[in-house]
Amino acid sequence: MSDLVEPKAATLAERAKAALGRRNLVFVGLMGAGKSAVGRMVASTLNIPFIDSDHEIERVSRMTISELFAAYGETEFRALETRVIRRLMRPGPRVVSTGGGAYINEDSRRLIKKNGVSVWLDADLDVLWERVSKRDGRPLLKTENPKQTLENLMHIRYPIYAEADLRVKTRDVRKDVIADEVLAALAATKG
Numbered sequence: 459m460s461d462l463v464e465p466k467a468a469t470l471a472e473r474a475k476a477a478l479g480r481r482n483l484v485f486v487g488l489m490g491a492g493k494s495a496v497g498r499m500v501a502s503t504l505n506i507p508f509i510d511s512d513h514e515i516e517r518v519s520r521m522t523i524s525e526l527f528a529a530y531g532e533t534e535f536r537a538l539e540t541r542v543i544r545r546l547m548r549p550g551p552r553v554v555s556t557g558g559g560a561y562i563n564e565d566s567r568r569l570i571k572k573n574g575v576s577v578w579l580d581a582d583l584d585v586l587w588e589r590v591s592k593r594d595g596r597p598l599l600k601t602e603n604p605k606q607t608l609e610n611l612m613h614i615r616y617p618i619y620a621e622a623d624l625r626v627k628t629r630d631v632r633k634d635v636i637a638d639e640v641l642a643a644l645a646a647t648k649g
């Protein structure tokens with residue numbers, strides 16, 4: 459028997475963290491995809507800070523997203539969102555969950571591409587609808603037919619989300635399953 463101790467294999471989290479380095483892991487995708495929920499879980503597994511850009515916008519403006527849209531409109535909201543994203547894209551590592559439209563905005567997308575590893579949580583309409591219909595507070599869905607609006611947004615936005623570095627298909631499974639798939643996709647980017 460050899461006296462040599464076999465080196466312990468790196469865990470999935472260790473490999474994912476090594477692949478990320480000092481970059482930021484940025485979750486993008488439509489409302490309800492699970493960017494906030496899964497992002498928080500991934501940050502906790504990697505033991506790095508988690509920031510949600512929607513929460514950060516609400517914190518600095520001391521207004522809710524709905525109030526911001528109502529008072530200043532979407533264009534001003536996007537400008538504020540880009541300023542917040544610029545600050546969050548400083549060297550990390552951290553996990554940043556973005557609001558659903560952030561990656562669609564050209565300025566924010568450029569910042570994310572430069573300083574982050576982006577992961578698109580891709581989901582089918584029914585999965586998204588099931589989740590967003592449970593909670594209010596999404597100004598873009600305050601329409602006569604919000605499910606149709608969500609579908610229209612999918613058509614417009616999915617080709618742009620597809621520019622993200624990684625894509626994980628989310629579905630009706632537990633959040634930790636999706637979080638592990640994100641870690642595996644990230645770990646696979648190294649070597």
Ligand SMILES: Nc1ncnc2c1ncn2[C@@H]1O[C@H](COP(=O)(O)OP(=O)(O)OP(=O)(O)O)[C@@H](O)[C@H]1O
Pocket residue numbers: 487488489490491492493494495496512555556557558589590596628629630631632633636
């Ligand atoms: N894999 C999952 N299984 C079950 N529920 C989930 C899953 N992922 C997210 N959810 C739930 O779906 C809801 C929406 O998720 P979340 O708020 O994380 O979406 P989001 O992508 O951040 O949306 P938004 O762009 O509006 O911020 C939450 O109640 C969350 O707990």
Ligand SMILES: O=C(O)C1=C[C@@H](O)[C@@H](O)[C@H](O)C1
Pocket residue numbers: 488489512523556557558559560595596597598
């Ligand atoms: O998809 C969007 O454009 C949005 C999603 C939310 O996260 C918020 O950022 C806001 O409601 C806009």
Ligand SMILES: [Mg+2]
Pocket residue numbers: 493494495510512555556557
């Ligand atoms: Mg969110």
